[in-house]
Amino acid sequence: GENVEQHPSTLSVQEGDSAVIKCTYSDSASNYFPWYKQELGKRPQLIIDIRSNVGEKKDQRIAVTLNKTAKHFSLHITETQPEDSAVYFCAATSTSGTYKYIFGTGTRLKVLA
């Protein structure tokens, strides 16, 4: 069945450093890959997404890269700030199929001031 693996499960970085979170998906029909940020006690919120027709997308300090051949995609956060501390989830789905979003297990990012 469909599966999304996410690594690492926890990540601590110094403020100002970069953070990278990696995900691998199994369903080759997947063509949409969103990233969600969930702060403690709050709902997950979309921070960036990428579709399979592009290899990279950037939005200020965050970027996502996609390697369709290897079936993996990554979230890059540069110049990290304390407010970036949260749990980040990757997900994969097919927008031409069932639209079922499969989420990774999450990465708890701690930005140390």
Add this chain to the structure above:
Amino acid sequence: DTGVSQNPRHKITKRGQNVTFRCDPISEHNRLYWYRQTLGQGPEFLTYFQNEAQLEKSRLLSDRFSAERPKGSFSTLEIQRTEQGDSAMYLCASSLGGYTGELFFGEGSRLTVL
């Protein structure tokens, strides 16, 4: 607030009891999803609707779980004969149809089964 709303926010029940959660999606969204999230894990897919049609249900979901979306508006998730393993946060999310991908999540309904 025009976001996704869920209620109750918290539910404590005894094992064996039935519970029902309600989700009101964003009004123009025709897709509605239910996910379950336990501590330290990502949202686990339960089921989803396009309008009133339930298009997919997780194979992991036992027959004790049922969801409905009458008239394609709000949705209910019922868990019958609750077990301690059902304790989790139940998240509802909605999205527009077509190519738009973003899921908008509610704040969740936390279930504790004693």
